Amino acid sequence: MTTFVDAERAELGPVLDADTCIVGAGAAGITLAMDLAARKQHVLLVEAGAESIEGQTQNLYVGEQTGVPYYDLASCRLRYWGGSSNHWSGYCRANDPIDYQPRLQLGLPGWPVNGQELAPFIARATKTLEIDTDFFDPAAQLRRAGFDTSQLLEKQSTALVTKNFQLARNIRFGPRFRPDIAANPYIRPVENLNVVKLVLDQHGRRVVAAEARTLGGKTVRIVARRFVLAAHAIENARLLLESDDRSPGGIGNGADQVGRNFMEHPQFQASRMIPSDRFPALYDFQYLGNFRLNANLSISEKLMRERGILSYYCRFMPVYAEEEVSRAVSRLPNRLFQPASQGLFRDVVTALGDPRGAFAKYVVRDMHRYVQPLYYMLEHRTDQAPNPDSRVTLADKRDKLGQRLVRLHWDFTDLDVKTFATGQDTVAHELSALGMGRFQLEPITMDLLRDRVKGHYHHMGTTRMSDDPAQGVVDRNQKVHGVDNLWVAGSSVFPSGGYSGPTMMIVAMTHRLADHLATQSAAA
Numbered sequence: 001m002t003t004f005v006d007a008e009r010a011e012l013g014p015v016l017d018a019d020t021c022i023v024g025a026g027a028a029g030i031t032l033a034m035d036l037a038a039r040k041q042h043v044l045l046v047e048a049g050a051e052s053i054e055g056q057t058q059n060l061y062v063g064e065q066t067g068v069p070y071y072d073l074a075s076c077r078l079r080y081w082g083g084s085s086n087h088w089s090g091y092c093r094a095n096d097p098i099d100y101q102p103r104l105q106l107g108l109p110g111w112p113v114n115g116q117e118l119a120p121f122i123a124r125a126t127k128t129l130e131i132d133t134d135f136f137d138p139a140a141q142l143r144r145a146g147f148d149t150s151q152l153l154e155k156q157s158t159a160l161v162t163k164n165f166q167l168a169r170n171i172r173f174g175p176r177f178r179p180d181i182a183a184n185p186y187i188r189p190v191e192n193l194n195v196v197k198l199v200l201d202q203h204g205r206r207v208v209a210a211e212a213r214t215l216g217g218k219t220v221r222i223v224a225r226r227f228v229l230a231a232h233a234i235e236n237a238r239l240l241l242e243s244d245d246r247s248p249g250g251i252g253n254g255a256d257q258v259g260r261n262f263m264e265h266p267q268f269q270a271s272r273m274i275p276s277d278r279f280p281a282l283y284d285f286q287y288l289g290n291f292r293l294n295a296n297l298s299i300s301e302k303l304m305r306e307r308g309i310l311s312y313y314c315r316f317m318p319v320y321a322e323e324e325v326s327r328a329v330s331r332l333p334n335r336l337f338q339p340a341s342q343g344l345f346r347d348v349v350t351a352l353g354d355p356r357g358a359f360a361k362y363v364v365r366d367m368h369r370y371v372q373p374l375y376y377m378l379e380h381r382t383d384q385a386p387n388p389d390s391r392v393t394l395a396d397k398r399d400k401l402g403q404r405l406v407r408l409h410w411d412f413t414d415l416d417v418k419t420f421a422t423g424q425d426t427v428a429h430e431l432s433a434l435g436m437g438r439f440q441l442e443p444i445t446m447d448l449l450r451d452r453v454k455g456h457y458h459h460m461g462t463t464r465m466s467d468d469p470a471q472g473v474v475d476r477n478q479k480v481h482g483v484d485n486l487w488v489a490g491s492s493v494f495p496s497g498g499y500s501g502p503t504m505m506i507v508a509m510t511h512r513l514a515d516h517l518a519t520q521s522a523a524a
């Protein structure tokens, strides 16, 4: 049985020795530690926080922000055991083939690995996340949930495609894997210990140590054969930038790439659709949301390529007139006075066995029979174009540990505007042609985007993966270019973000990294 070492209380001594030191015990760090341990590789897992959230540690995430307003950096990610996965919503989907492609419009290469190479790791990620493997097939998923799929819009328009996510219901990485880690003799977990800097050898080719501190004032030097940064997309860049003693501008930053191309999954609401009876209720966000499913309307890859845009989807957010809702709710009890039947008996049994499910199935579904939304607001979401000016740098101000604060500048390019606008126009054009609704369209401009956009707490980019050191920070195996024993795990390595939540791809890529590190050890 391993004990979790609290760096603040334990006698650590000035030096901690390790074979592989993983910095950060979030989705990526925990996945990697478990995989390496399964291959009998010894791991030191260093986590800044404790088992649960604590104010002073969380405050180390405070940062400065410029550009398009973004969430407070101290609250849009979490600095304790399990990391940001402690608050994640669990929506999972792997990249689509187009997401791996070069961004020719921007002169940027695509992912150095493709979907085929990643397929076995995506399959492994579904097991880790305890989700089914049919997440690519909305029809199969909807059929299994008992829905009629004849109304899927791709059956009526070659320009439209339905995309869905799957919910990982049970996985909060911290609590889920803590007992497994406690029982694992190959993992040494140390908590309340913040890595603040990496130290390179005199040639700048190897990390010889990581300097780590506690908020109580202890300093520890971690010496390891190899290091993996798994500290979350923004912090991975911060640690590299902060480690500038032997490497001006920070480690891996010879080509001035560290921190650049910060990406989110931007979303905002614009334009309305007044639905006709022909619009399938399946696409009403609330309707399927009650079944923990979703059907998002995307556009075909062919059209995306033809128009030179990135991944896009639209959700239909119902807006009801207040009086109609209250009238519908007041009508519902009448159903209880309908003559008893076997069906009613069955329903009562179901309701008693699964009150939540029954509520969703019988009440919310019924609402749709009685009430047409007045209109739908269109909610648009895209793959943000990599933008070198959307970036993480360091501010002058320092935190309690002496580390410089991060400064996040979030901004967009014309390609983002084009993607949103083309997506909206395509959806409106196709649904109008099918007689499914009338549209009141707002022109999508850069000003509108900057004014309304929100993120999804999905942080990507900043240590981009590329075979070419001039265009990225890590290579295809997530090793920092030019440094022999330093790797980066997590969505900071994503060259582009697709429009899916990043965690499934983080887990898949981390399984792949674990295989690579294990093979590397065997060779050594």
Ligand SMILES: Cc1cc2nc3c(=O)[nH]c(=O)nc-3n(C[C@H](O)[C@H](O)[C@H](O)COP(=O)(O)OP(=O)(O)OC[C@H]3O[C@@H](n4cnc5c(N)ncnc54)[C@H](O)[C@@H]3O)c2cc1C
Binding pocket: 023, 024, 025, 026, 027, 028, 029, 046, 047, 048, 049, 076, 077, 078, 079, 080, 081, 082, 083, 084, 085, 086, 087, 088, 089, 090, 091, 092, 193, 194, 195, 196, 230, 231, 232, 233, 235, 239, 456, 457, 458, 459, 489, 490, 491, 500, 501, 502, 503, 504, 506
């Ligand atoms: C509200 C919310 C909803 C979300 N919903 C979804 C969703 O539906 N689908 C989806 O795919 N994703 C979602 N996400 C994103 C998801 O949580 C992240 O993609 C994922 O947790 C990132 O994993 P990670 O290991 O890279 O970082 P994290 O999980 O954040 O882990 C990083 C770890 O490193 C530690 N650390 C940081 N700095 C240091 C340091 N210097 N020294 C030591 N340790 C350090 C942190 O304490 C943390 O434990 C959501 C996030 C939030 C906040």
